């Protein structure tokens with residue numbers, strides 16, 4: 001197995017980026033080559049991202065959370081790879097669009113009549129030789145704690161498994177939201193999160209995943 005890792009993430013206030021950077025330095029310390037890209041709310045990032053997934057052996061995908069879900073820009077770049085087309089085509093079926101992508105949409109028949117969509121669907125079976133991936137989020141979890149990060153991590157995991165990367169782990173930690181102590185919330189004061197302890201946990205998480213995949217290869 002090669003040792004080339006790609007980290008892609010969306011981060012609006014810098015919390016998830018701190019985790020992404022710690023992941024990157026952990027991969028590099030373990031002898032991996034590691035590229036990281038922040039996906040911005042820009043047409044070029046969604047439609048022409050400057051990387052090819054096939055170039056990588058391991059993928060990390062991360063995002064902050066808003067309204068219980070990962071940021072649209074990370075979902076949309078993953079959809080772009082999955083569909084191979086402008087993701088607005090698929091979002092139309094949810095009455096959604098991407099406001100900062102301005103170009104006209106190509107004319108397409110409805111999905112049940114579109115041969116490219118019909119042919120695109122197939123059963124995916126991920127096995128021991130599939131490439132591996134992890135997902136990560138930072139969140140505030142004011143009401144329910146880590147449970148509030150789960151839907152986002154599951155959604156990211158589902159998207160990357162559609163890209164044939166097997167998701168072997170999910171990492172989350174609190175990330176500052178309000179600039180107040182919020183003592184009545186699940187985690188209490190998270191104004192300094194992710195803190196060094198969170199980032200050490202992020203580091204351990206990656207170390208453990210690398211041990212797991214190396215053990216499997218050497219057995």
Ligand SMILES: Cc1cc2nc3c(=O)[nH]c(=O)nc-3n(C[C@H](O)[C@H](O)[C@H](O)COP(=O)(O)O)c2cc1C
Pocket residue numbers: 010011012013014015016017063064065066067068069138139140141142148149174175176177
């Ligand atoms: C407008 C807004 C909505 C948010 N909604 C949620 C939410 O639904 N659930 C949650 O756990 N955290 C929520 N958060 C907290 C962010 O997910 C958290 O601060 C995260 O660390 C931000 O990541 P980033 O700095 O990488 O953008 C929200 C934050 C903002 C600013």
